Amino acid sequence: MDVVEVAPHLDPGYTTTMNARRAIFEALTGIAMRRMGLPGPAYLDPAVSGPPPGRGPSGATPGA
Numbered sequence: 001m002d003v004v005e006v007a008p009h010l011d012p013g014y015t016t017t018m019n020a021r022r023a024i025f026e027a028l029t030g031i032a033m034r035r036m037g038l039p040g041p042a043y044l045d046p047a048v049s050g051p052p053p054g055r056g057p058s059g060a061t062p063g064a
Contacts, residue, residue, distance in 0.1 A: 001027060 003020040011017065033043065 005016060
């Protein structure tokens with residue numbers, strides 16, 4: 001993957017640089033997720049995302 005800054009002297013706020021940085025990180029994250037066999041782009045690690053909506057901390061449905 002190559003990222004080229006076309007005219008750095010015309011970008012004093014580094015907007016293009018920051019967009020390129022994000023594109024690189026997202027591409028690398030996608031490659032890593034695919035290699036690890038993780039599901040699609042909406043994947044949330046259960047360890048950090050908490051229980052599914054409508055479930056209590058123990059995973060049980062409230063009132064059940």
